[in-house]
Amino acid sequence: MTQCNHGLMQAFKLVKKVQENEKTTTMWLDGNLENATPGQYVMAWLPDVGEKPFSLHSATPLALTICAVGPVSRAITALNSGDTLWIRGPLGKGFSLTGKKHLLVGGGYGAAPLSYLADEALKRGDQVVTCLGAASAKDLMLIDELTRLGATVHVTTDDGSFGTQGLVTAVVLEQIETDKPDCLYACGPTGMLMALWDICQAHKIPVQLSFEALTRCGLGLCGACELDETLCARLGLPSGWLVCHDGPVARLNLQN
Amino acid sequence: MANLTVDFLGIKLNNPLVLASGVLGTSPAVMERCAREGVGAVTSKSAGTEARDGHANPVALAWQGGVINAIGLTNPGCHAELPILIETKKRLKPLGVPLFASIFAPRLEDFGEVARVIAEAEPDLIEVNISCPNVASDFGTPFSATAKSAAEVTREVRRAVKIPISVKLAPNVYNLGEIARAVVAEGADAITAINTVPGMLIDAYAARPVLKNTTGGLSGPTIKPVALRAVWEISQVVDVPIIGTGGISSGIDAAEMIMAGAALVGVGSALVNGGPAVFGKINTELQEFMRSQGYQDLESMRGLVHRRANDTV
Numbered sequence: 001m002t003q004c005n006h007g008l009m010q011a012f013k014l015v016k017k018v019q020e021n022e023k024t025t026t027m028w029l030d031g032n033l034e035n036a037t038p039g040q041y042v043m044a045w046l047p048d049v050g051e052k053p054f055s056l057h058s059a060t061p062l063a064l065t066i067c068a069v070g071p072v073s074r075a076i077t078a079l080n081s082g083d084t085l086w087i088r089g090p091l092g093k094g095f096s097l098t099g100k101k102h103l104l105v106g107g108g109y110g111a112a113p114l115s116y117l118a119d120e121a122l123k124r125g126d127q128v129v130t131c132l133g134a135a136s137a138k139d140l141m142l143i144d145e146l147t148r149l150g151a152t153v154h155v156t157t158d159d160g161s162f163g164t165q166g167l168v169t170a171v172v173l174e175q176i177e178t179d180k181p182d183c184l185y186a187c188g189p190t191g192m193l194m195a196l197w198d199i200c201q202a203h204k205i206p207v208q209l210s211f212e213a214l215t216r217c218g219l220g221l222c223g224a225c226e227l228d229e230t231l232c233a234r235l236g237l238p239s240g241w242l243v244c245h246d247g248p249v250a251r252l253n254l255q256n
Numbered sequence: 257m258a259n260l261t262v263d264f265l266g267i268k269l270n271n272p273l274v275l276a277s278g279v280l281g282t283s284p285a286v287m288e289r290c291a292r293e294g295v296g297a298v299t300s301k302s303a304g305t306e307a308r309d310g311h312a313n314p315v316a317l318a319w320q321g322g323v324i325n326a327i328g329l330t331n332p333g334c335h336a337e338l339p340i341l342i343e344t345k346k347r348l349k350p351l352g353v354p355l356f357a358s359i360f361a362p363r364l365e366d367f368g369e370v371a372r373v374i375a376e377a378e379p380d381l382i383e384v385n386i387s388c389p390n391v392a393s394d395f396g397t398p399f400s401a402t403a404k405s406a407a408e409v410t411r412e413v414r415r416a417v418k419i420p421i422s423v424k425l426a427p428n429v430y431n432l433g434e435i436a437r438a439v440v441a442e443g444a445d446a447i448t449a450i451n452t453v454p455g456m457l458i459d460a461y462a463a464r465p466v467l468k469n470t471t472g473g474l475s476g477p478t479i480k481p482v483a484l485r486a487v488w489e490i491s492q493v494v495d496v497p498i499i500g501t502g503g504i505s506s507g508i509d510a511a512e513m514i515m516a517g518a519a520l521v522g523v524g525s526a527l528v529n530g531g532p533a534v535f536g537k538i539n540t541e542l543q544e545f546m547r548s549q550g551y552q553d554l555e556s557m558r559g560l561v562h563r564r565a566n567d568t569v
Contacts, residue, residue, distance in 0.1 A: 008317045011461045043314070047464040051313035086462060088317065217316035219528045222327055223282030223301070232285070240280070240289035245531055 009045055009086040012062060014079050020141035024067045024109055025077040029085065032060040038117035039094030039187075039210055039249040043218050045086040049075045053215040055113035055187070055248070056090065065141070067109035091218050092248050095208050097121055099182020103205075104130040104151070105172055105196060107188020111142045113210060117185060118151045129175055130154070133168025133192070137161035169195045176203050183208065190231070197235060197252070206253045209235075213243035220245025258546035259553040260539060262296065264497055264519055265420045265445055267354050267380050269296040271539050272514065272554055276501050276524030277302055277358035277383055277424070277448075278327065280532070284343040291353040293532040294539050296520065298348065302329055302358040302385045303337035303374060305366050311390070311469045317457065322476015322503065323525040324457055326390040326469035329360060334373040341377035354380035356422070359413075360388060362395045367409050368416035375417040383499075384413050384444075387426035387451035389473045400426040400451070403438035414443035422446035422499060427453055427479075427486045433493040440494045448499040448522065449486045453479050476525040479503045484516045491517025491559060505534070507541025515560040 012029035019025055033042065036059035044064060045051040050072040057063040068074040076085060095117050102121050104114045111132050118128045128151040134140045135158045146153050154171045155163030164171060169192065172184075180203065186196050187210035200207035213225035225243040232241050235252055260271040273296045280286040281301035290298050310330030317324055331337060337357075345355045357379035361367045371382055386409050387400035399405040406423065413421050423439040425432065427450040436447055452473025457466045465471070483502025491498055500513040501522025510521045526534045551557050 008319050008457065008466065009459055009462075011459075045314055045466075047459070047462040050468070084461070086459065216310075216313060216327070216330075217325065219316055219318055219323065220531050221279050221316060221323070221325070221525065221527060222330070223280045223286050224330070226283055226286055229283075229285045238289055238292075240283065240286035240532075242286075242531070 009088050011084050011086050014081050014083045014085060015061070016081065020065060022138045023069070024065060024141050026057050026063055026065045027076065027079070027085065029062040031062060033062040033087070033090055036090040037094040038120055039113050039208070040090040040092050041248060042087045042089030042091060043215075044076060045088070046072065046075050047086070053091075053218065053244070055210070056116055057112060058116050059090070062087065065109070065112040088218070092244055093246065095185050095210070095249050096251055097124070097126070097183075098206055101127045101179070101181045102129070103172065103175060103181035103184045104128060105168060105184060105186040105188070106130070106132045106142075107168060107186075107192040108134050108139055109141070110186070110188030110192075110210070113187055114185075115142050115145050115149060118146055118149050122150045128152070129179070129181070131156070131168050131171045131175060133157070133188070135159065168192065169199065172196065173199060176205065181205060186210065194231065194234070200253065208249050208251045210249045211243050211247055213248070215244045218244050258543050258551055260542065262520060262554060265381070268352070269354060269520070270352055271296040272510065272520045273535050273538060274356065274499055274501070274520050274522045275299055276522035277385060279524040279527055281358070284340060284347055287344045287355070288347045290532045290535065291348050291351045294536040295353065295523070295532070297354040297356055297380070298344070299356040299358050299383055300337070300341060300344065301331055302360045302388070303331045303334045303370065304329065304360045305334065305362065305370055307331065307333040307336065314467055315469075317466060318528055319457060321478030322474060323528055324455055324467065324472040324474050325452070326467045326472035328390050328469060329388055334359065334370045338373060338377055341374065341379060345377060345379065356381040356383050358383040358385050358424070360385040364399070364405070364408055364412060367412040371413045371416040375419050379419065381420045381422055381446070382413065382417060383448055384409060384421055384423045385451070387424050389426065389452055389454040389471070390469055393469070398426060400435065401429065403431065403435045406435050407438040407442045410439040410442035410444050420445040422448045424448040424451055425486070425490075426451050427482050432486055433489050436490040436494050440496050444496060446497045446499060446519070447490055447494065448501060449490055450479070450483050450502045453482055475502065476528070477503050477505060480509060484512060487513060487516040487518050488561065492562065505529070505538070507538050507543070507545050510538055510542050511545050511557060514554055514557045517559040517562060519558070
């Protein structure tokens, strides 16, 4: 790892790649990201290719779980051991562990930040239950890692090719009714997040939701990542809430 | 309590702070949020003739001297901007916060049309951005480069609209005073100074410029001395009010800018630390400074460095 002279981008070397599923790879890098918390993100830059935001899979050492969906993520996941990836961050506000019983929910590649969060909670001796949902078995990831860390893992797929057939929210509801968590943490598609918000409202559970948005400056200046105002209103967030700066994690209802 | 209110071209502001163009001026929601956080006036993101995506990432970075950006005038085009401005104006009115609308155009002859379209939203002021340093690859040399081109743009906009106009100037010229006089002679009601300062960062390990656009505009603390000098110079040669912008992140900074001659104080990159709440912080610090130094109102500080300089001659 090399600290650049202007303190902006840190150049990391790729140590190891772990294929999580057909499109998703965890990139383990050769240094630590200081002062990071689960749910925060970094901007990863490849010169001549571009720069995109990715949540942290781990901070010590730094690892990013990246789904190859566009030119930048495809180029990054095509790197080989010893290649350099430039990182700026950690950026934004992450999750804050609340209570002792944690329910983690990941939709698709939204599972990416959850093993870091699970690891932090399990290190405290807390209980962690994880519900992962995906379209199909080939879209699932991190099941083995979460299990190995000591989390209970429930899995759903839309097509029933793995785990329970159906939406992850159904399993979440069952889990809440069986053993009410102190807080729910989720990352995934906005529709899933809003469904979880409704469930948590109904069951009076504090909830922390990690949103995805088009991120350009990553500094809260350009306005590109503004969360839709109707969502802000539903969630009780101020209008003009910026995913890159105020989030990506919205910590909601912590007082209830 | 020191009085922070300002009468700016007959427009009443609760305080001298202005959300600078290019920062969070993208939607009614973000502009309303800045208003609720205590800004005196907001400036919308510059709108041009048609929609622009802007440059690809990396578009902005925070470095130890402040921020460098090359967003590239991302905007929906003036026709799509119009409903955004109308809604913003509606939301800001009950808060007592005026709306300044920033415009730009690729060609001289387009400025009048963009101004006419934007004027339909009845903003309190149109700010004419002739000095963005990040679009030269698309549009050529900025109009702010010479007194002649700056004056021609001002004339186009002045002919097109009755709304007060402020022309936003670049600092990287050797004849700023001449340019300021030229735009005022063509009917500019105010001057905004300064735009960002052209610069670049290179990552030595990558052996590449960091910004995708190669070069960008510097803002934040590193350009405050450049902005202070520009406002100081302009305020000596023209009588119109100046929106002093560049590197203001504290109440003391704001006081310095007012002492240099600014009527209003633009704030942009300071939002990088703490978001729109920075407006409340700066106002509180400005109040505290004025109380401790015995200034009753902003007028008693305005241009003070000129008066002191004259006293000693």
